[in-house]
Amino acid sequence: MKLIILTILALFTVSCAHHHKTPKHHHHPYMKQCAYSVSHGKFDVEGKNEFKTEHQGKTYYFSNQINKEKFDLDIANNITKANKYWTHNRLKREE
Numbered sequence: 001m002k003l004i005i006l007t008i009l010a011l012f013t014v015s016c017a018h019h020h021k022t023p024k025h026h027h028h029p030y031m032k033q034c035a036y037s038v039s040h041g042k043f044d045v046e047g048k049n050e051f052k053t054e055h056q057g058k059t060y061y062f063s064n065q066i067n068k069e070k071f072d073l074d075i076a077n078n079i080t081k082a083n084k085y086w087t088h089n090r091l092k093r094e095e
Contacts, residue, residue, distance in 0.1 A: 028059040030086055035060040036067035039082035043089055055079070 030038045035053075037045035047061025051068045054060075055075055062068035071078045 027057055028061060030060075030082065032061045034063040034067055035082055036062055036071040036078070038086055039071065039078045041085045041089075043086075 032047045034045040034047045045063050051062040051065055052059050053072055
């Protein structure tokens with residue numbers, strides 16, 4: 001019984017460690033680009049660690065405080081727009 005419990009704990013630990021090392025599992029969309037800029041179709045504006053918003057388990061980064069505040073005013077709609085632009089841009093690059 002102890003062996004079974006130790007095995008389960010070991011698997012859980014490895015699983016958790018793997019989760020944090022795999023880039024696609026990280027919860028920051030748009031490869032840390034400014035989410036406000038992405039929501040306006042711009043993909044070359046880098047987000048900064050000091051300007052970020054947590055929403056539904058994901059971290060959104062921004063280039064400055066003003067863009068963060070604008071994005072936060074209507075966060076659900078802005079996320080929808082950013083996701084649409086990001087997906088369209090990604091598919092375009094894959095062609």
